[in-house]
Amino acid sequence: MTAPAPGQAPPRQAAPARVRRFWSARRIPSALTALAVLAAAGLFLYDLAAVRAGRPAMQWRGELADQLERHTPADPWVIVGAAVLAVAGAVLLLLALTPGLRGILPMRTPDPDGGVRAGLGRKAAALVLRDRAMEVSGVRSARVAVRRSRVAVRAQSHFRELEDVRADLEEVLAVGIGELGLAHAPKPRVRVTRAPVGKR
Template identity: 40%
Template sequence: MRTAGAGPDTAGAGTDGTGADTAGARTGTAAKAGPRRVEAGERGRTTVSDRAVRRIAEHAAREALPPGDVGAVSAKVGRRGGRTGVSVALTLPYRAGVAQSGHRVRRHVARRTAALTGLPVSRPRVRVRGLTPYAGSLPGGPVAAAAPGPAGGPARRPWSERRVPAALVAFLGLSVCATLLYDVVCVRIAGRTAAPWRSRALGWLSSHGPGGFPVALSAAVTLLGAGMVLLALTPGRRRSFAMSTADGRVRATLDRSAAEALVHEAVSGVSGISQVRVRVGRRRARIRAAVEFGDREIAHRQVVTATDQALGACGLGRTPRPRVRVRTAPGWRDPGQRERVGPGSPARPGSGVS
């Protein structure tokens, strides 16, 4: 009886104690396990700011060429359609191949920026703002000039974006045309009366002649709008020249000041030439110089040769035709006339022999 009585009590106590211990153990295990682990793709989003992308692009542009070659680097970043566009403006050392150096910078900036940011980078735009003097020789020798582009694939002229003016003009024109079209449709199809603003405008125009100030102001605004439309249809960027590249998908431009600096340096290196003035356009390159000594015809031919070589080294898609004018300086003396005058002969007035 004592054993039977103790059995249920003991069993009940054992059962209750074991259940409590098991529940406590499960609670402790759950507490030690902590929160559920979140996968890497579900932890959030990493955003790379435009300022960071701009700094990386500027540093990558300096890394593309030997140290000290790239100077005055500035970059712009724009995002469109899930892709990041980078535009880099820089200066290069003189006597470096502009086209090939720009291609190196473009390729390195695209690869380096995409690797460090993880963003899809479209073709970077490289703008050479000028040339800087280089004291020593370029490491690895001078960079060769760029090869001309493939036949049948001429270089395309760069177009100015003009995003803000184009967007404003399009928005204003669309708003005015949509409002006027809505009122005309309501009058013609729905049989409603014309809007009060249109009736007042027509009445005011019928009572004022073409010589009034408001009409003249309206004409000026119309001409201004036509000029803005003309600007939107023209490429602009008249100081940028398109360059020929080996790859038709790559676009390169050269600033006008850089081309003028190349031609000026080449012409100034001709013996006896001074007072050089260079003006390079899209179709013609005008060179004015003065000869201090030597034969004028020989100096003219040397200037033409130097100009052709300098323009060819620029790698332009359309090489401008040179127009060279060499004049004599005030103190110039004709070498042929000097030889005709003997050493013992008296100096004739105007002969240039002192």
């Protein structure tokens, strides 16, 4: 890398490309919703076509029309039905607007817009970091949970000062997290306790 000429502004570094999270296809909810809508639309279309052809309307549609004439929106069963439909709609909107696949962490890629994306499972990342934690002197056991924004580590030490073990763990985990190549590196949160006497 050459130094800028005198009086010339240093070149700007390119901003890191934004890596998007993985989205779940959610084929089962989509298929069930599409089938329900298709069945309801097909049933109404068949009934309307039958009425146009001179046949009587289906009994259920006549009863439904009578029920709608007799009941008002203040009736309890109308309110309960509306609440159920509102909850179902909210769930469908939540599924449509959230990425899902929380178990996969996006990784850095040279060209995220080029169609090549990489991801790492949280359990696999936790196993790698746990192995790194067990290499620290004084650590007898370690439990690692990888989340989107942080890595929770609970370790037990049977010798050495707890603060020294914690400092070494934080250093080792920082290196290990960097080697995972995640797009958004989580921050380690380390907790070290003394192992019970006599436990093996």
